[in-house]
Amino acid sequence: MTTRSSPRFIPARVRILAAILAVACVGLAIVGSVTFLVQRERVIIEVDHRLAAQVDGLRTFADPDAGAPSDAQATPGDGAATASEIVDVRDFDTLDSYLRAAVATFVPARNEGAVAVIDGVARYRPGTLSGFDISDDAALISRAVEETAGGEATRGTAATDEGSLRYIAVPVSMEGDDRSGLYIRAVDMGAELEPVTAAMATYMIAALAVLAAIGVVGWFVTGRLLSPIRQMRETADAITITDLSPRLDTSGNDDISDLSRTVNSMLDRIEGSVDVQRQLLDDVRHELKTPITIVRGHLELMDPGDAGDAASAREIGIAELDRLARLVEDIDLLAAAEGDSYLMGDVDLAALTARVGELVGVIPGHTWSVASTANGVVRGDQDRLLQAWLQLADNAAKYTPEGSAIEIGSAVDADGAHLWVRDHGPGIPPAARHRIFRRFDRASGKRSVGGSGLGLAIVDAIMKGHSGSCVVTDTPGGGATFTINLPPTAAELPAPVRAGDVLQRETSS
Numbered sequence: 001m002t003t004r005s006s007p008r009f010i011p012a013r014v015r016i017l018a019a020i021l022a023v024a025c026v027g028l029a030i031v032g033s034v035t036f037l038v039q040r041e042r043v044i045i046e047v048d049h050r051l052a053a054q055v056d057g058l059r060t061f062a063d064p065d066a067g068a069p070s071d072a073q074a075t076p077g078d079g080a081a082t083a084s085e086i087v088d089v090r091d092f093d094t095l096d097s098y099l100r101a102a103v104a105t106f107v108p109a110r111n112e113g114a115v116a117v118i119d120g121v122a123r124y125r126p127g128t129l130s131g132f133d134i135s136d137d138a139a140l141i142s143r144a145v146e147e148t149a150g151g152e153a154t155r156g157t158a159a160t161d162e163g164s165l166r167y168i169a170v171p172v173s174m175e176g177d178d179r180s181g182l183y184i185r186a187v188d189m190g191a192e193l194e195p196v197t198a199a200m201a202t203y204m205i206a207a208l209a210v211l212a213a214i215g216v217v218g219w220f221v222t223g224r225l226l227s228p229i230r231q232m233r234e235t236a237d238a239i240t241i242t243d244l245s246p247r248l249d250t251s252g253n254d255d256i257s258d259l260s261r262t263v264n265s266m267l268d269r270i271e272g273s274v275d276v277q278r279q280l281l282d283d284v285r286h287e288l289k290t291p292i293t294i295v296r297g298h299l300e301l302m303d304p305g306d307a308g309d310a311a312s313a314r315e316i317g318i319a320e321l322d323r324l325a326r327l328v329e330d331i332d333l334l335a336a337a338e339g340d341s342y343l344m345g346d347v348d349l350a351a352l353t354a355r356v357g358e359l360v361g362v363i364p365g366h367t368w369s370v371a372s373t374a375n376g377v378v379r380g381d382q383d384r385l386l387q388a389w390l391q392l393a394d395n396a397a398k399y400t401p402e403g404s405a406i407e408i409g410s411a412v413d414a415d416g417a418h419l420w421v422r423d424h425g426p427g428i429p430p431a432a433r434h435r436i437f438r439r440f441d442r443a444s445g446k447r448s449v450g451g452s453g454l455g456l457a458i459v460d461a462i463m464k465g466h467s468g469s470c471v472v473t474d475t476p477g478g479g480a481t482f483t484i485n486l487p488p489t490a491a492e493l494p495a496p497v498r499a500g501d502v503l504q505r506e507t508s509s
Contacts, residue, residue, distance in 0.1 A: 013226050017218045024214050028207040032200065039196045044166070047187045051155060051168035054106065054185050058170055061102055095174045095181045100124045102172075102183060107131075111191040113165075117182040120145045132162060134186050144169035144184050163190040228256040232263060244271040284331065291320035331454065342381040342465050349374040349417060352385060353410045359386075360393045365402040368393075371422070372409035378417040378486050380466050385419070385484075388462040388470075391455045392421040392482045400425030400479070416468075416488040424479040433472045459484075 092098035099116035103124040108114045108131030115135045116124040120142070125135040134140060140158050147154040148171045155168045165186040172181035231248060238246045247267060248260040295317045302313040350373050357370040389408070396406050400423040407422045428436065437460040456470075459482075463470050468486040475481045 012229070013219075013222045016222050016226075017215065020218050021211060021215055024211060028210065032203050032207060035203070036196065036200050039199070040193060043192050043196060044189075047166050047189070047192055048155065051166065051185055051187065054168055054183070055153060055170055057106060058102060058172070058183060061098075061105060092174070095172065095177045095179055096123070098174070099172060099181055099183065106185075108185070111188045113162075113186045113188075115141070115184050117141055117145065117184060119179050132188065134162070134165070134184065137162065140165065140167065140186065141184065144182060148182060157189070158186075163188055165189065166192075225256070228260055232260065239267070241274070244274060284327075288324070288327075291324050295320050327454075342384060344379055344381055346377045347380050347382045347385060349376050349378055349410050349412065349419075352382065352389075353408070353419075355386065356389050356393070356408055359390060360406075360408060363393065363397050366397055366400070367403075367405040369405065369407050370409060371407040372411060374410040374412040374417065376412040376417065378412075380486060384462045384465065385486075388459045388484060389419050389421070391459050392470075392484070395455050396421050396423040396425070396480075396482070399423075404479075414488065415485070417486040419484040419486070420481055422475050422479065422481040424475060424477065427474060427478060428472055428480045436472070437470065 092101070095118065099118065100123075103114055103116045103126055106114065107128050108126055110130055112131040113134035114126055114131070115122050115133075122135040122141055125133060137160055140160055143156075143158060144154065144167065147156065148169050151171055151173075153168065153170045156166075158165050158167060166189050167184060167186035170183045170185075172183055174181075228248070235246045235248055244267065247264050250257055250261045250264060298313040298316050303309045353370060353373045357368070360368050393406070393408060400406065404424045406424075409420055409422075411418045411420075437456045459470050463484060466486055468484060470482060470484050473481045473483065
């Protein structure tokens with residue numbers, strides 16, 4: 001059986017850097033191309049103007065009395081000039097003398113060439129060496145003769161052995177002479193564009209240097225920016241179910257640092273949840289050992305033939321199984337209190353106090369009374385608050401002497417709402433108050449009849465769900481007072497406390 005290997009992934013650092021370089025490359029290419037095209041067009045326009053000026057020059061040279069120049073400045077890029085650009089020789093005896101004089105007078109500049117053609121044959125060329133010779137370029141001459149056959153000046157571009165030539169061909173005629181004359185002036189566009197080409201070459205070298213600099217700087221910058229993410233990945237790989245302690249570095253004030261702090265906070269919550277689950281499993285395992293051992297021991301020692309021994313073992317087994325059932329029920333309540341979504345709403349404290357007073361009055365063995373009732377509204381889950389308050393009352397009934405008085409009450413002040421249960425029993429030592437809200441922990445360290453050790457843990461879980469707390473203080477004259485503290489809300493301003501005995505009940509056990 002063959003397994004398909006997963007495609008090799010491209011690191012985010014490489015992808016980000018590639019995107020930056022691609023954008024920079026495209027930007028530099030666009031800027032360079034636009035600059036080159038603009039500069040090239042400017043050179044072509046300047047060359048066209050120079051060539052078009054030859055028409056006026058030739059006309060003035062042919063007839064000095066013509067005066068003002070003609071409209072020889074044709075639009076650059078036109079294929080042909082107008083008919084008025086035809087040169088009519090008047091002040092020269094022959095066509096040959098005019099063309100020879102014109103070629104000698106209009107000396108080509110550097111990168112330019114000129115030739116005079118009569119009847120398709122090159123007759124005269126400049127004697128200076130400032131330009132280049134086009135008299136031997138038969139293809140250019142034939143093309144110019146063909147294009148000017150209609151008697152109109154023509155401007156165009158030809159690819160020759162000399163390179164790309166921008167030329168103008170001007171027909172020349174003389175009365176009484178049937179021969180056709182042609183003056184050709186050409187410009188080497190390669191040489192004219194050489195500065196632009198050199199500038200573009202320099203630009204390309206500079207652009208490559210800029211891209212290299214962007215690549216080097218971008219590599220280190222992206223590495224620095226992505227280092228927290230790499231650390232996050234390494235930290236995530238290092239976290240196991242047995243070790244949840246690794247954390248991210250949170251130095252800095254950028255978005256990555258905020259993300260690191262958020263991830264650390266999430267890891268803290270996960271670690272706390274796992275620790276709580278481990279502790280719960282350890283506590284449940286510890287609590288289950290004793291009843292299982294008791295039931296197993298009695299069953300092993302039971303004499304099946306002795307009816308009294310069998311009945312005793314049965315009673316012990318049922319009692320331990322009942323205690324296990326209560327333990328499972330309390331564990332379920334604790335899990336619901338820790339993970340349940342609370343139905344938050346406005347809770348009337350007076351109605352809640354009266355309801356708790358009615359419910360605790362049926363708990364036997366104690367004198368119950370409502371010492372004070374608060375008028376106000378608190379934000380919370382009424383059923384959960386009722387459950388927590390009754391749990392405190394049940395806890396007080398279990399751990400105080402039978403027949404002692406127990407008071408409940410509620411109050412509201414600027415710090416929030418307070419729901420309390422006050423007993424007059426042995427009290428709770430200050431050293432034990434920090435652990436009585438933990439699972440299966442008791443202040444005396446001994447098992448109470450019917451207790452699972454989860455009651456106060458349930459109260460603590462409900463208070464955390466309400467952003468509140470439960471504290472233990474001493475009762476004046478002896479005993480313990482458990483107080484549920486709920487934060488103030490905007491539902492209603494705290495109302496004054498109305499004290500008084502609302503309920504006085506006594507029941508016998």
